[in-house]
Amino acid sequence: xxxxxxxxxxxxxxxxxxxxxxxxxxxxxxxxxxxxxxxxxxxxxxxxxxxxxxxxxxxxxxxxxxxxxxxxxxxxxxxxxxxxxxxxxxxxxxxxxxxxxxxxxxxxxxxxxxxxxxxxxxxxxxxxxxxxxxxxxxxxxxxxxxxxxxxxxxxxxxxxxxxxxxxxxxxxxxxxxxxxxxxxxxxxxxxxxxxxxxxxxxxxxxxxxxxxxx
Amino acid sequence: xxxxxxxxxxxxxxxxxxxxxxxxxxxxxxxxxxxxxxxxxxxxxxxxxxxxxxxxxxxxxxxxxxxxxxxxxxxxxxxxxxxxxxxxxxxxxxxxxxxxxxxxxxxxxxxxxxxxxxxxxxxxxxxxxxxxxxxxxxxxxxxxxxxxxxxxxxxxxxxxxxxxxxxxxxxxxxxxxxxxxxxxxxxxxxxxxxxxxxxxxxxxxxxxxxxxxx
Amino acid sequence: xxxxxxxxxxxxxxxxxxxxxxxxxxxxxxxxxxxxxxxxxxxxxxxxxxxxxxxxxxxxxxxxxxxxxxxxxxxxxxxxxxxxxxxxxxxxxxxxxxxxxxxxxxxxxxxxxxxxxxxxxxxxxxxxxxxxxxxxxxxxxxxxxxxxxxxxxxxxxxxxxxxxxxxxxxxxxxxxxxxxxxxxxxxxxxxxxxxxxxxxxxxxxxxxxxxxxx
Amino acid sequence: xxxxxxxxxxxxxxxxxxxxxxxxxxxxxxxxxxxxxxxxxxxxxxxxxxxxxxxxxxxxxxxxxxxxxxxxxxxxxxxxxxxxxxxxxxxxxxxxxxxxxxxxxxxxxxxxxxxxxxxxxxxxxxxxxxxxxxxxxxxxxxxxxxxxxxxxxxxxxxxxxxxxxxxxxxxxxxxxxxxxxxxxxxxxxxxxxxxxxxxxxxxxxxxxxxxxxx
DNA sequence: AATGAATGAGCCTTCATTCAT
DNA sequence: GATGAATGAAGGCTCATTCAT
Numbered sequence: 001x002x003x004x005x006x007x008x009x010x011x012x013x014x015x016x017x018x019x020x021x022x023x024x025x026x027x028x029x030x031x032x033x034x035x036x037x038x039x040x041x042x043x044x045x046x047x048x049x050x051x052x053x054x055x056x057x058x059x060x061x062x063x064x065x066x067x068x069x070x071x072x073x074x075x076x077x078x079x080x081x082x083x084x085x086x087x088x089x090x091x092x093x094x095x096x097x098x099x100x101x102x103x104x105x106x107x108x109x110x111x112x113x114x115x116x117x118x119x120x121x122x123x124x125x126x127x128x129x130x131x132x133x134x135x136x137x138x139x140x141x142x143x144x145x146x147x148x149x150x151x152x153x154x155x156x157x158x159x160x161x162x163x164x165x166x167x168x169x170x171x172x173x174x175x176x177x178x179x180x181x182x183x184x185x186x187x188x189x190x191x192x193x194x195x196x197x198x199x200x201x202x203x204x205x206x207x208x209x210x211x212x213x214x
Numbered sequence: 215x216x217x218x219x220x221x222x223x224x225x226x227x228x229x230x231x232x233x234x235x236x237x238x239x240x241x242x243x244x245x246x247x248x249x250x251x252x253x254x255x256x257x258x259x260x261x262x263x264x265x266x267x268x269x270x271x272x273x274x275x276x277x278x279x280x281x282x283x284x285x286x287x288x289x290x291x292x293x294x295x296x297x298x299x300x301x302x303x304x305x306x307x308x309x310x311x312x313x314x315x316x317x318x319x320x321x322x323x324x325x326x327x328x329x330x331x332x333x334x335x336x337x338x339x340x341x342x343x344x345x346x347x348x349x350x351x352x353x354x355x356x357x358x359x360x361x362x363x364x365x366x367x368x369x370x371x372x373x374x375x376x377x378x379x380x381x382x383x384x385x386x387x388x389x390x391x392x393x394x395x396x397x398x399x400x401x402x403x404x405x406x407x408x409x410x411x412x413x414x415x416x417x418x419x420x421x422x423x424x425x426x427x428x
Numbered sequence: 429x430x431x432x433x434x435x436x437x438x439x440x441x442x443x444x445x446x447x448x449x450x451x452x453x454x455x456x457x458x459x460x461x462x463x464x465x466x467x468x469x470x471x472x473x474x475x476x477x478x479x480x481x482x483x484x485x486x487x488x489x490x491x492x493x494x495x496x497x498x499x500x501x502x503x504x505x506x507x508x509x510x511x512x513x514x515x516x517x518x519x520x521x522x523x524x525x526x527x528x529x530x531x532x533x534x535x536x537x538x539x540x541x542x543x544x545x546x547x548x549x550x551x552x553x554x555x556x557x558x559x560x561x562x563x564x565x566x567x568x569x570x571x572x573x574x575x576x577x578x579x580x581x582x583x584x585x586x587x588x589x590x591x592x593x594x595x596x597x598x599x600x601x602x603x604x605x606x607x608x609x610x611x612x613x614x615x616x617x618x619x620x621x622x623x624x625x626x627x628x629x630x631x632x633x634x635x636x637x638x639x640x641x642x
Numbered sequence: 643x644x645x646x647x648x649x650x651x652x653x654x655x656x657x658x659x660x661x662x663x664x665x666x667x668x669x670x671x672x673x674x675x676x677x678x679x680x681x682x683x684x685x686x687x688x689x690x691x692x693x694x695x696x697x698x699x700x701x702x703x704x705x706x707x708x709x710x711x712x713x714x715x716x717x718x719x720x721x722x723x724x725x726x727x728x729x730x731x732x733x734x735x736x737x738x739x740x741x742x743x744x745x746x747x748x749x750x751x752x753x754x755x756x757x758x759x760x761x762x763x764x765x766x767x768x769x770x771x772x773x774x775x776x777x778x779x780x781x782x783x784x785x786x787x788x789x790x791x792x793x794x795x796x797x798x799x800x801x802x803x804x805x806x807x808x809x810x811x812x813x814x815x816x817x818x819x820x821x822x823x824x825x826x827x828x829x830x831x832x833x834x835x836x837x838x839x840x841x842x843x844x845x846x847x848x849x850x851x852x853x854x855x856x
Numbered sequence: 857a858a859t860g861a862a863t864g865a866g867c868c869t870t871c872a873t874t875c876a877t
Numbered sequence: 878g879a880t881g882a883a884t885g886a887a888g889g890c891t892c893a894t895t896c897a898t
Contacts, residue, residue, distance in 0.1 A: 014883070030332055032246055036868060046884045051869060053882090117331035118244055119388040127392040135393060156394075157410040161379045163386075168378025171385050174333040178341040179349060180370075196371040200418035207417030228858075250893060260859045265894060267858095442879075458760055460674055464872060474880045479873060481879095545759035546672055547816040555820040563821060584822075585838040592810025593803045599813050600805075602761040606769040607777060608798075624799040628846035635845030656862070678889060688863045693890060695861090 015053045017043040022050075022064045027110035031061055031120045061122045066108050067130045069098060074137045084144035085202060091141065092166065092201070093194040099170045100185050113170045135159055146205050158205060165197045229267050231257040236264075236278040241324035245275055245334050275336045280322050281344045283312060288351045298358035299416055305355065306380060306415070307408040313384045314399050327384045349373055360419050372419060379411045443481050445471040450478075450492040455538035459489055459548050489550045494536055495558045497526060502565045512572035513630055519569065520594065520629070521622040527598045528613050541598045563587055574633050586633060593625045657695045659685040664692075664706040669752035673703055673762045703764045708750050709772045711740060716779045726786035727844060733783065734808065734843070735836040741812045742827050755812045777801055788847050800847060807839045 021042035025034040036050045036057055043049070054060040077091050099109045112130060115123050138159045143150065146158065169176065169185075176183070183189070235256035239248040250264045250271055257263070268274040291305050313323045326344060329337050352373045357364065360372065383390070383399070390397070397403070449471035453462040464478045464485055471477070482488040505519050527537045540558055543551050566587045571578065574586070597604070597613075604611070611617070663685035667676040678692045678699055685691070696702040719733050741751045754772060757765050780801045785792065788800065811818070811827075818825070825831070 030246075033332065035866085037866085047868090048870080048884065048886095049882090052884090057868065114331060116386050116389055117328060118247060123388060124392065127389055131389055132393060154410070157407060158414070160382055160386075161411065161414050164379040164382025165375045166378070167385065168374055168381060171381065172330050172374075172377075174337060175330055175341055175345055178338065179346060193371060196368065197375065199421060200372070200375050200415075203418045203421030204414035206421075207413060249891085251891095261893090262859060262861095262895080271893065460672075461760060463870085465870095475872090476874080476880060476882095485872065542759060544814050544817055545756065546675065551816060552820065555817055559817055560821060582838065585835060586842070588810055588814075589807045589839065589842050591814075592808070593806040595813065596802055596806025596809060599809065600758050600802075602765060603758055603769055603773055606766065607774060621799065624796070625803065627849060628800070628803050629842075631849030632842035632845045635841060635848075677887085679887085690863065690865095690890080690892090691861090694863090699889065 014043065014045045014049055018045060018049060018053060018060070019064050022060050023108070023111060026061060026064060027107060027114065030114045030118055031057075031122075032118060036060075058121060061111075061120065062125060065111065065122065065126060065130070069108055070130055070134060073098065074134070077137075077141075084141060088141055088145060088162075088202065089195070089198040091138065092162070092198045093191060095166055096169070096190050096194040096197070097187070099166060100190050102185065110170065113167065116171075135163070138162060142205065145202070146208050150208055154208065158201075158208070161204060162197070162201050165201065169193065228257065228259045228263055232259055232263060232267060232274065233278050236274050237280075237322070237325065240275060240278060241321055241328065244328040244332060245271075245336075246332060250274075272335055275325075275334060276339060279325065279336060279340060279344070281347075283322055284344055284348060287312065288348070291351075291355075298355060302355055302359060302376075302416065303409070303412040305352065306376065306412045307405060309380055310383070310404050310408040310411070311401070313380060314404050316399065324384065327381060330381075331385070349377070352376060356419065359416070360422055364422055368422065372415075372422070375418060376411070376415050379415065383407060442471065442473050442477055446473055446477060446481060446488065447492050450488050451494075451536070451539065454489060454492060455535055455542065458542040458546060459485075459550075460546060464488075486549055489539075489548060490553060493539065493550065493554060493558070495561075497536055498558055498562060501526065502562070505565075505569075512569060516569055516573060516590075516630065517623070517626040519566070520590070520626045521619060523594055524597070524618050524622040524625070525615070527594060528618050530613065538598065541595060544595075545599070563591070566590060570633065573630070574636055578636055582636065586629075586636070589632060590625070590629050593629065597621065656685065656687045656691055660687060660691060660695060660702065661706050664702050665750070665753060668703060668706060669749060669756065672756040672760055673699075673764075674760055678702075700763055703753075703762065704767060707753065707764065707768060707772070709775075711750055712772055712776060715740065716776070719779075719783075726783060730783055730787060730804075730844065731837070731840040733780070734804070734840045735833060737808055738811070738832050738836040738839070739829070741808060742832050744827065752812065755809060759813075777805070780804060784847065787844070788850055792850055796850065800843075800850070803846060804839070804843050807843065811835060 018039065021039045022034075024042065025039045028034075029038075034057075037047055039060070040047050040049050050057065050060050054063055073091070073094050076094070077087055080087055080090055082090065098107060099113075101107060108130075112126055115126055139155055142155055142158050142162070146155070150158075232253065235253045236248075238256065239253045242248075243252075248271075251261055253274070254261050254263050264271065264274050268277055287305070287308050290308070291301055294301055294304055296304065309323075312318075312321060313327070315321060322344075326340055329340055353369055356369055356372050356376070360369070364372070446467065449467045450462075452470065453467050456462075457466075462485075465475055467488070468475050468477050478485065478488050482491055501519070501522050504522070505515055508515055508518055510518065523537075526532075526535060527541070529535060536558075540554055543554055567583055570583055570586050570590075574583070578586075660681065663681045664676075666684065667681045670676075671680075676699075679689055681702070682689050682691050692699065692702050696705055715733070715736050718736070719729055722729055722732055724732065740749060741755070743749060750772075754768055757768055781797055784797055784800050784804075788797070792800075
């Protein structure tokens with residue numbers, strides 16, 4: 001006999017619920033900080049469920065990773081019928097929304113961001129399939145904006161500058177909460193921040209024209 | 215019976231050696247990843263030493279934190295007889311050297327950077343005594359450069375943009391190692407990166423003149 | 429949808445395949461060391477198959493036991509048209525071949541030999557249906573050789589001496605592999621060992637004539 | 643506050659008590675069948691004690707092994723002022739007493755006998771330090787009895803025959819208990835068995851004279 | 857002032873077994 | 878007749894912490 005609540009919870013397959021719970025817990029506590037027990041508890045499953053479905057905690061992480069949203073973001077950007085500078089704006093905005101959306105507590109980006117500070121064996125896969133393509137994508141976009149005069153090294157550093165500005169709001173979130181306790185990162189605020197980063201970065205990129213070779 | 219070497223090592227108070235060891239281990243493995251045993255082993259002390267001297271692992275972290283170098287960095291910058299833009303260059307360079315210097319494995323900044331991703335009770339102290347003053351300092355400097363027309367909000371975001379670019383190289387180090395395995399962050403490379411960040415940021419700041427209020 | 433291969437494999441009842449797999453795994457890893465999963469995997473069956481068909485791991489062991497080959501060995505020996513001493517030689521040779529034959533990985537004897545060291549509930553059945561008749565058989569044979577003068581106690585000890593010599597090569601196999609790494613137990617070697625045991629034992633039995641009553 | 647019982651139990655150092663408990667449990671259940679929890683329970687220690695003192699279950703087994711009694715047995719035999727045949731009798735008797743003494747439930751021999759059926763990483767050490775010297779010792783003794791005409795191969799097989807007879811009473815104990823439920827292996831019975839094995843074996847060895855080269 | 861020994865909570869994993877279909 | 882999914886008990890081990898000296 002199940003309560004309605006349980007029925008509802010159990011309606012999705014345990015496997016799927018485990019993945020959802022894992023994304024939540026991993027993004028909140030990091031891989032090391034997360035416990036299989038907590039994940040199973042949230043998924044309404046037995047402790048052994050993780051090992052049954054994914055072989056190990058590592059295996060669960062590997063499957064919890066999902067680069068679809070990152071790929072979608074890139075695809076949408078390529079398809080946008082806009083000039084490169086505008087597409088950079090769009091990219092930063094979409095990326096920031098993805099990074100900071102509180103409504104999606106199991107955001108892939110949060111898990112990935114966690115991995116940076118505390119790498120696990122899964123980081124190789126993350127870099128290969130998630131981050132490297134993203135850096136390449138942004139590199140291409142920056143090249144379109146900055147022109148061919150920009151050196152490879154400088155291009156890379158510009159990409160880092162842009163990602164650094166964006167990721168700061170995720171990595172430093174616990175700090176920012178303490179520095180500015182009242183600030184809420186709602187959609188409007190996120191878009192404003194994205195606009196700032198875009199302005200700031202486009203100005204930075206423009207500057208390179210006048211200091212070629214470097 | 216102790217060898218001379220041991221006597222020499224033990225001559226510094228165990229307490230001091232524990233702190234040094236803690237800074238090393240915390241900066242390398244993060245708070246959660248560090249183990250009391252490893253710290254005591256490196257300090258040549260007993261497992262119980264940490265709890266004896268500092269009450270707990272948390273207490274050890276709290277005492278291991280040392281904001282002197284951060285304060286020194288700010289003081290040196292204020293005293294520099296340079297224009298604000300040049301002082302921003304200096305600041306970024308010194309900050310980056312502090313963040314990435316591999317020769318100083320117990321860098322406070324590395325510990326603090328770790329804390330961002332995985333807050334412990336010590337984070338409050340870190341933010342209050344280390345990060346908040348630093349943000350304020352950079353805020354003042356940015357204001358000197360950008361002028362009074364810049365809004366408070368915009369000022370804050372510029373500070374974030376600068377710190378974000380700098381911290382990226384620390385937070386994303388595991389990723390960067392995989393993306394560019396050959397790159398070594400020696401002093402020359404760090405200074406080049408700092409120069410890029412300064413150029414990029416100064417251009418970003420300049421741009422604000424033409425978009426006041428925002 | 430099944431491939432023809434699978435169909436062919438599955439054509440034997442799952443039950444039968446489970447028994448075969450169980451004999452293999454039990455003889456290789458012992459009862460405790462064997463896992464239901466491994467048995468089911470080798471049988472190409474579901475994890476639940478063992479419990480479905482045999483109720484439990486214990487039940488599987490009970491059914492996996494098969495004393496047919498032991499009975500056959502005794503019957504063949506009885507039917508051999510030879511003198512008792514020659515029949516003892518035959519018996520030891522056949523028993524050793526059964527014990528050590530590597531080509532028959534699911535040998536009953538190997539399972540039974542395992543049981544000796546680590547009794548399970550199945551041991552009662554093994555003793556009753558397998559070992560006790562065997563001891564009785566060998567006891568009769570020894571009596572034929574040693575004559576009626578030999579006491580019951582002494583008879584029993586002689587049976588033990590013979591079985592002990594034989595079983596040593598199975599029980600101590602891991603040790604023997606380390607003591608004499610190069611030695612291979614092929615058919616020729618096994619027969620040579622059997623001949624030695626027979627010689628040694630017949631000499632031992634003969635000696636009793638001169639020391640009756642003991 | 644401790645009860646007198648606890649005080650008494652705790653009077654020996656935990657480490658020592660753990661070793662005693664381990665020998666008991668290992669000899670009763672084998673390495674795999676033994677649980678760290680049970681060992682700690684019997685030693686009146688915490689579950690973590692084993693890992694603290696011995697690093698792991700494996701480490702505990704390695705330290706629980708003690709070849710002193712085996713070595714003592716050999717030394718006593720060498721020092722005995724007897725003829726080789728008599729020394730073989732003595733050896734078998736002492737060895738059997740060691741193997742079967744029920745008053746010493748943590749007998750090294752019982753642990754070693756367990757290892758044979760289910761080898762662990764410790765078996766290498768056991769063979770190297772315990773069994774190999776023992777086989778060598780018995781080999782030398784047998785050569786003294788059988789003379790130099792005996793081939794190396796035959797010598798080895800005789801050693802195996804003698805050890806096989808002795809070990810049978812240990813390995814097959816669960817079976818023997820079921821075959822002869824009334825029989826008790828008290829000192830008198832053990833000595834009688836040892837005498838039988840010695841008689842049987844000496845007769846077996848004598849026989850070799852008449853069948854040299856083999 | 858400091859330590860070696862010991863603790864207990866908790867973690868990941870394995871395994872035989874059971875459930876629902 | 879048989880299965881994939883799920884369970885719960887238990888196991889070895891790690892770790893920060895505490896105890897007795």
